[in-house]
Ligand SMILES: Nc1ncnc2c1ncn2[C@@H]1O[C@H](COP(=O)(O)OP(=O)(O)OP(=O)(O)O)[C@@H](O)[C@H]1O
C-alpha cells in the first residue's frame with residue numbers, strides 16, 4: 001500500500017508537470033495578447049514594450065516557465081494575475097469553495113439516484129418501468145448540459161418564478177446559506193449524470209445477475225431479495241466506482257458551464273473570464289487545480305475499488 | 316418409498332424462435348444413502364435434469380412438468396418460498412466450476428455461514444462457527460484461517476471443498492453434484508470424489524452424480540442412468556451396465572473409449588453423426604440416425620421402456636447383449652460392424668526433434684522498480700527426442716509444465732537455457748530467415764480451437780492464414796490446398812464459408828487440425844487436442860490424427876492429462892512433474908510397469924471405466940496438491956507427496972537413468988523395479 005501510494009505520488013507529479021508545460025506552451029503562443037489586453041486600444045508600441053518587459057514576457061519561454069515553476073515549488077505561489085491586482089492563490093481560494101460544493105453535491109445525488117434506478121431497471125428488465133426509464137435516460141443523455149441549464153433557468157426562475165433570482169453567489173458561505181440557489185445548478189448536473197450512470201448501473205447489474213455465483217446463492221436457499229442485496233449489488237458497484245473516477249473531469253467541466261448560467265462566481269467563471277482577457281496566469285492556476293482534483297478523484301476511485309474487490313491488490 | 320421419485324419429467328427451454336425439449340419424459344428414483352450416476356454426452360439433458368429438481372432453470376426455462384417427490388412431497392407443487400426452504404436445506408448442490416460459482420467478494424466463511432443463517436436462523440457468530448466446523452469436515456487444512464479467505468486465494472481443489480462445505484452445511488438428504496470434478500486436476504479429482512463418497516456414508520445422504528466421464532461413474536455410483544437426447548435410455552446397477560450394456564448407445568460409448576482400443580491396437584469406434592436437434596426431436600428412436608443396429612421399426616416408432624428378466628431397464632427394440640446377472644460370464648462377441656481393422660503402424664525414421672536440457676523460468680517482479688524477487692521454474696532441464704513418424708505423449712498434472720514445453724518447441728516463448736535441434740540443425744544457431752522456414756515444420760494445435768480462432772473470420776481465412784503468412788505458393792494453389800485439407804480432415808467444402816461458432820466442438824478441432832496441417836509440417840505439437848470433446852467425438856479426432864500420421868509420416872508431441880488417451884495414441888510416453896521429466900519410455904512399459912512413484916500414483920488416480928478395476932485399486936493415488944513452482948522442493952521435486960521418500964530424496968536430485976534396454980528411463984532413488 002505504501003509503495004503504491006509513493007508510486008502514485010510520483011506519477012502524479014510527473015502528470016502535473018506535463019500538464020503545466022503543455023498549458024504554458026499553448027498559452028504563450030501569442031506573447032503580446034496579455035499586454036495589449038491590459039493596455040487597451042490606445043497602447044503605443046513603447047508602452048507595450050515596457051509592460052512586456054516588466055512582466056518578464058520578453059524573456060525566452062523556458063526562462064518564464066522556470067520562474068513560474070520556481071515560485072510554485074519554493075513558495076507555493078501560483079503567480080499574480082496580470083489584470084487584477086491579486087495573487088492567483090487568493091483568487092482560487094475565494095472561488096474554490098462554491099465550485100467544489102456544487103460538484104460534490106452533484107456527485108452525491110447522481111450516485112444516490114442512479115444506483116437504485118439502475119437496480120430497479122435491472123430487476124424489472126424489459127418491463128414498462130424499464131422502458132420508460134430508458135427513454136428518459138436517452139433524452140437526458142442527448143441534451144447538452146448547457147442547454148439543459150438554460151431551459152431549467154428560464155422555466156423555474158424566469159417563467160414561473162418558483163425560485164427567486166438572487167444576486168451573484170461569490171463565496172462558499174453564500175452558496176451554503178442559500179440552498180434554494182443550489183437546486184437548479186445541481187439539478188442540471190444530476191439530470192445529465194443520472195442518465196448515463198443509471199444505464200451503466202443497469203447493465204452492470206445485469207452482467208452480475210447472470211454469473212454462476214448467483215445460481216449458487218439461490219441453490220443455498222437465498223431469496224431473491226437476499227441474492228440481490230447481499231451478493232449482486234456489491235459486485236455490480238465495483239465497475240461503477242471506476243466509472244465515477246473516470247468521469248470526474250466531465251463533471252468538473254459541466255460545473256464550469258453551470259456556473260456561467262446560474263451566475264455563480266466560481267472556478268468556472270474565473271477561468272472563462274481570465275481566458276477571455278488573456279490572463280494566462282489564472283488559467284494556468286485553474287488548470288493545475290482541475291488536474292489535481294482529477295488525479296485525486298481517480299486515486300480515491302482506485303483505492304475504493306481495491307477495498308471493495310479483494311481480488312485487486314494495489315501494487 | 317424412495318427418497319426421490321422423479322416421474323415423467325418434462326422440461327422445456329424457450330429460445331427466441333423455438334423451444335428446446337431439454338428433458339423429455341424421464342423417470343428415476345433415488346434411495347436414501349445411495350449414489351445415482353447420470354451419464355451422457357454434452358447436451359443430453361443431464362444438467363437440466365439436475366436443475367429441474369432444484370427448480371433452478373435458466374432464463375426461458377418453463378416450470379417443469381411431471382412430478383418430483385422428495386420424501387413424499389412434490390417439489391413441483393411448492394410455491395417459491397417453500398422451494399427456497401428446500402434448496403440448501405433438504406437438497407444441496409455443487410457445480411462444475413468452483414471459481415465462478417463462488418462470490419468473489421465474500422469470504423468463503425461468510426458464504427458457508429449464509430446457508431446456515433438462512434435455514435437455521437443462526438446468528439453471525441454461530442454461522443461462522445458452523446462454517447469452520449464444516450470446512451474441517453470436508454478436509455480443508457487450517458479451516459479457521461481459510462474461512463477468512465476469499466475464493467481467489469484458494470486453489471481449485473480447496474474451492475471445490477468450500478463449495479461442498481456450503482452444500483452440506485445443513486446436512487441435506489440429497490446432494491446433487493453436476494460435474495463436480497471436471498474443472499479439476501486428476502489428482503484432486505480423486506480426492507474430491509473420495510470426499511463426497513465418505514461424506515455420503517457419514518451423513519447418510521443420497522448423491523446424484525452427474526458427469527460425462529464413464530470412469531468417474533464406474534467407481535462411485537450404485538446405479539447409473541444413461542441419458543441421450545433428453546431421455547434416459549438405460550438404467551441399471553453399475554456392475555451390470557459396465558459388464559453388459561443393453562442399449563446400443565451405451566455400448567457405442569464404451570467402444571469409443573481409448574482404453575478399449577489401446578489393448579487391441581485397433582481403431583476406435585466412433586459414433587457417426589450428431590445427436591438430434593432437441594427443438595424438433597424425431598418421433599422415432601432418437602438414436603436411430605447413429606445406431607449401427609437400426610432397422611425400419613426404429614425409424615417408425617419410439618421404442619418403449621423395457622425391463623429384462625434381471626431388472627435391467629432400457630429403451631430399445633433390438634438390444635445388444637443378453638439378460639445377464641452381474642458375475643455371469645458374458646461371451647464376448649464383437650459385433651460385426653465394430654471395426655477391428657488394425658491401425659497402420661508407421662515406420663519410425665531418424666530423429667526429427669531433439670530437445671536438450673530445456674529450461675524456462677518466468678521472472679516474478681515486485682514493487683515500484685519491478686525488482687525481480689524470484690522466478691517460477693516452469694520447465695527445469697527437460698531432454699527428449701521425437702523421431703520421424705513417432706508420437707510422444709506428455710502427461711502430468713496441470714501446472715507441471717506441459718504447455719510451456721509445447722510453447723517453447725513451437726517458438727511461442729523464448730527458452731531460458733537449453734538447446735533444440737530440428738533434423739540436426741540447431742534452432743538457436745539459425746539465422747532468422749532460415750529459422751522462419753524451419754518453424755513451418757513445427758505447428759501447434761490447441762485444446763480449444765474456438766478460443767484460438769478469430770470469431771469474425773470465416774474458417775477459410777482461418778485455415779489460409781498460416782499459408783498467407785508463410786507466403787506459400789500463389790493464391791490459387793493456396794485455395795486448392797485448403798480444399799484438400801478440408802477433405803483430409805473430413806469436412807465438406809461447403810463448411811469453408813462458415814464461421815467458427817457455427818461448428819460443433821469436434822468439427823472445430825478438425826478445423827484446428829486443418830490449420831495446423833496447412834503448411835505441411837513435420838511435427839505437430841497438440842496441446843490437449845481432445846480434452847474438450849465427448850468420448851464419441853474424441854475417438855473421431857484421434858482416429859483422424861492417426862490416419863493422417865500414417866499417410867504423411869507426421870510426428871506428434873501429444874500433450875494431455877488423460878493417461879488413457881495418451882497411451883492409446885503414443886509410441887512413447889513422458890511423464891512430467893513440476894517442470895521435470897521424471898519418466899519416459901515405451902507407452903506400454905510406462906503404463907503397465909511404471910518405475911517412478913509419481914507415474915504409479917497417476918495411474919492409480921485416473922478413473923478407469925471399469926467398476927472392477929476401480930474397486931480393486933488399493934492405493935488412494937496421489938495425496939496433497941502440487942507444490943508451488945516458485946520454490947520447488949529440493950532434491951526430488953516429488954518428495955513432498957511421495958510415499959517412498961527417504962532423506963536422500965531431499966538432498967540429492969535423482970538423475971534420469973535407463974532401466975532395461977527398451978529406452979525406459981526414470982529419475983528416482985528408490986524405483987519400483989524388480
Ligand atoms: N441456458 C440455456 N438456454 C437454452 N437452452 C439450453 C440452456 N442450457 C441448456 N440448454 C439446452 O438444453 C439441452 C440439455 O442441456 P444440458 O445442459 O442439460 O445438457 P448436459 O447433458 O448437462 O450437457 P453438458 O455435458 O454439456 O453439461 C440441450 O439441448 C441444451 O442446448
Ligand code: SF4
Nearest residue numbers: 600603606613631632
Ligand atoms: S431402437 Fe433401434 S435405433 Fe434405437 S437404439 Fe435400439 S436398435 Fe438402435
Ligand code: SF4
Nearest residue numbers: 951954957964983984
Ligand atoms: S526420488 Fe525419492 S521422493 Fe522422488 S520419487 Fe523416488 S522415492 Fe519418491
Ligand SMILES: [Mg+2]
Nearest residue numbers: 361362363493
Ligand atoms: Mg451439464
